[in-house]
Amino acid sequence: MRVVNHPILGEEERKEYVTIYYNGKPLNAMAGETIAATLMSAGIRKFRKTPKYKRDRGVYCGIGRCTDCVMVVNGKPNVRTCVTPVEEGMSVETQIGYGKGEE
């Protein structure tokens, strides 16, 4: 759900894409955008599961304050996806609990 035409911002001019892997599945990401933006553009809004009740959580603040959107990125847990830019070949996985593997 990308905003291609915009009455104020005009037409989308960015053209360069990279590929990231969401739970192993390749996704088309716009170079330089945040991981959260890529996932949301693909309609993915469940980013992690809470440690105790395993409830789904997603983006809340979108500016790196609330840490609700953290995921396991390139094997590293607790990465704030709303302020972390995508990189070619990056692996992004749903974080379960504290992100230390099966919990």
Added chain:
Amino acid sequence: MKETQVVIVGGGPAGLAAGIEIAKSGGQVTVLDENKKPGGQLFKQIHKFFGSREHLAGTRGYEIGTKLLEETKELGVDVILDAPVYGIFEGKTVVYSKDGKQHQIKGDKIILATGATENTLAFPGSDLPGVMGAGAAQTMINVNRVLPGKKVLMVGSGNVGLIVSYQLMQAGADVVGLVEAAPNVSGYGVHASKISRGGVPIYTSHTVKRAMGDGEVSKVEICELDERFQMIEGTEKILDVDTICIAVGLSPMSEIAWTIGCDFTFIPTFGGHVPKHNENMESTISGIYVSGDISGVEEASSAMEEGRLAGIAASESLGLYSEEKAKELKGQVWNRLNTLRDGEFGEKRKQSKNVQISRYMEDANE
């Protein structure tokens, strides 16, 4: 350890404006910001600003941001990005992390321009993905150009709720409704009219009862409130939405000011507890200044002016401006600030600012 004359924490409108003023006076200044891009939240503000011409009224927020960045570059303000500040120690040593390492920088003066953070609202299902801050939705559509959802319910009719509703519509989302607990819309009438004309029903005296959905939002139940803000049974309505945006105010991001011992005072108009400060934006700790939303949540125009004020005052105390010159410059900024805090909506803020400053003075006179 690196040393400089002024360290500014936060590279949004207030911090950058402060940095510009210090550089203009010939001072050495470093701005630290946790983000990868400077400008704070200006780049998601695609609406035209209000005020007078000297406040760049009619100019869109992101254009103001671009201007600030150009000026910062021209004047050689040192801006360090991706550098979260996590404490200030031994007076004025600012500690931050960069590239996974700890760094320190000592300033003669420090300006805190850390901004604010969005409030949230608790209701059953408020933790479901799809419930997000209105500011987050704004970042998604205007900065990332991605729709957070197709059918949106906005909660809160302040200017943020109204403006973001309109911008969601501009981006192609369907705003299903706007819910406001108070009996009246609280933001500007012009903004409210814009969304009403766009066909968005505004439900005043209403609140969210619960968000529903399997793992993410798919419906929301709203209901009417009585004059004591209690839910009225039997008035429930279920709306088909995939996104609920929360625009119920902002709170100053004041952790650093608390930890270093600044005195605070409680001013609801400004979002809660704010550091007391004088007419120079100096906190109760000598040489520590505050400006922008941390000193009271307002908007970007007043944040920039407060940043300028803090910058000029810091330069003066460093001897970069004569008392006379500084008085003239500060007077100009105060005039502009007073204009911004004029009128029906500004008057309350002007009074609150006076209270904030008078509480600083009471302490100083004790």
